[in-house]
Amino acid sequence: MTAKKSVAIIGGGTVGLYLAATLANDVRLTVFEASVPASAAPDALLGTRRELGQHDGSRTGWRSGLGGTSRIWGGQLLPWEDWEFQGVGGPAWPIESSEISPHYDRVRTKLGLSSTHAAIHERDWRTAEFAGGDLSIRRSTWMSPNERDFTKNSALKRHLGKVRVETDFLVTRIERTPVGLVVVGDRRGEEVRSEAFVDVVLTAGVLGNVRLLDRYFRGDKANLVGAGFMDHVSARVARLRVSDWSRFREHAAQRKIQGVRTSVKYVTTPEFVRREGVHPGYGHWEFDVSQSALAETLRTRVLTRRSLSELPREGLSALRALKSATAGAHRPLPDFATPYLRVDVEQLPSRERSLRWHADSGGEAMQIRWEISDDDVRSIRLIGDRVLSALTDDDIGASPDCRIETLSPIDTKHMMGGALMGLTAAESVVDTWGAVHGSSGLWVGGASVFPSGGVANPTFTALALADRMADAIKS
Structure with missing residues (x-):
């Protein structure tokens, strides 16, 4: 019997655990996870002298520990369209969408998701x-919560039971030796060295991957490692006044289709992006009342045993919203909620934005250069105006009450880039399969390799790329 080759995965987060489950039957696998307590993680992983600038996601958009960000993300899935890979509004990918699209199907299957997800994604909306x-x-x-948390996802757990997991192992560097790649790390203050592996895959998130790649190359690829850092940029553009709550709920509330929660997006077409010179993006609804607030309103009534006649107007509205939601298979949306149109846009790679693992006399730390550009804000404004002009009160039962003149754009914690994919070592860090140029056996997974950010949440596409990478590693 041929011995299985040894593979190490650095980072047991969303992409790392998915890749581990996918490879579990074909290789001898070890996952290394730092599992640093939340209070100590920023210092341990980003350095005490870190400079993160304006980017909030680098502070709050990640988690250490098994499962990583899968324990905090919303679990939203939307496959990219062909034009998003073709360079419309941003850099083109060096691979065709047809090479990625089949892997969306495989991801849905391996996550144990119902066929309804695929039917909704593939339907011509x-x-x-x-x-x-x-x-x-x-x-x-x-x-669902148990599907999106990869430490609880039953379909993944069936395979992860075969995987060796090294926790409390903060990987500090990867070393190439005559017998393979060695993982070096810190465990409770002691330096630890692993066995030699044939392949090592970095899935430590955008920040962690840049840290390890910079140490691996020792500055030789300083112009490439950390370049192309980007996010999505988001802002509310208008508050709406609702004239017909029944019609507006039908249109705007998150809806269940055959048991799967869905939400509507107004996505730019490539024609609009080209004509107006905007970044790709989409509009979606946001409300100033949460589902937990609804539950608390009703819980208060039950605990105090107040009659319906004594319930405040908000309580009665909440009851009507729940009744409407049950009848219409959508999420409760009371008429005291204030609806907003929010627009998210893709941020394009720029020389003005980068990640650097910086070393000086005071130690090593992450430095982030990131800002929201005038083009980002202009794109948000133009897309918002187009959505609002297209949705009439007759269509949705609502109309703009107040357009927000001074936007307050934020990042969406969708970190991408830093180890860009490309055809040559001169222009990129990894090839089209995620293998590091000129470094046999070293791979990078996740959104680090994205040449451009697409319209939608990057996680689904990052998992599809990891699924494709697994084929290359196994072969």
Whole structure:
């Protein structure tokens, strides 16, 4: 019997655990996870002298420990369209969408998701006449809490039981030796060295991957490692006034289709992006009342045994919203909620944005250069205006009450880039399979390799790339 080759995965987060489950039957696998307590993680992983600038996601958009960000993300899935890989509004990918699309199907299957997700994703949600062809209506799907937390996902756990996991192992560097790649790390203050592996895959998130790649190359690829850092940028653009709550709920509330939660998106078309020179993006609804607030309103009534006649107006509205939600298979949306249109746009790679693992006399630390550009804000404004002009009160039962003149854009904690994919070592860190140029056996997984950010949440596409990478590692 041929011995299975040895593979190490650095980082037991969303991409790391998915890749581990995918490879578990074919290789001898070890996952290394730092599992640093939340209070100590920033210092341990980003350095005490870190400079993170304006980017909030680098502070709050990640987690150490098995499961990583899968324990905090929303579980939203929306596959990218062909044009998002083709360089419309941003850099083109060096691979065709046809090389990634089949892996969306495999990801859904391996996560144990119902076929409804695929049916919704593949259904033609485009409305040719919507906004004169400037926008398309699409629906993203949402995984349940036990599906999106990869430490609880039953389909993954069946395979992860075969994987060796080294926790409390803070990987500090990867060393190449005559017999393979060695993982060096810190465990409770002691330096630890692993066995030699044939392959090592970095899935430590954008920040962790840049830290390890910089140490591996010792500055030789300083112009490439950390370059192309980007995020999505988001802002509310208008507050709406609702004239018909029944019609607005039907249109805007998150809806269950055959048991799967979905939400509507007004996505830019490539024609609109080219004509207006905007970044790809989409509009979606946001409300100033949470589902937990609804539950608390009703819980208060039950605990105090107040009659319906004594319940405040908000309580009665909450009851009506729950009744409407049950009848219409959508999430409760009371009429004291204030709806907003929010627009998210893709941020393009720029020389002005980068990650650097910096060393000086005071030690090593992460430095982030990141800002929101005038083009980002202009794109948000133009997309918002187009969505609002296309949605009439007759269509949705609501109309703009107040357009927000001074936008307050934020990052969406969708960190991407830093180890860009490309065809040559001169222009990129990894090849089209995720293998590091000129470094046999070293791979990078996750959104680090994205040449551009696409419209939707990057996780689904990052998992599809990891699924594709697994084929290359196994072969």
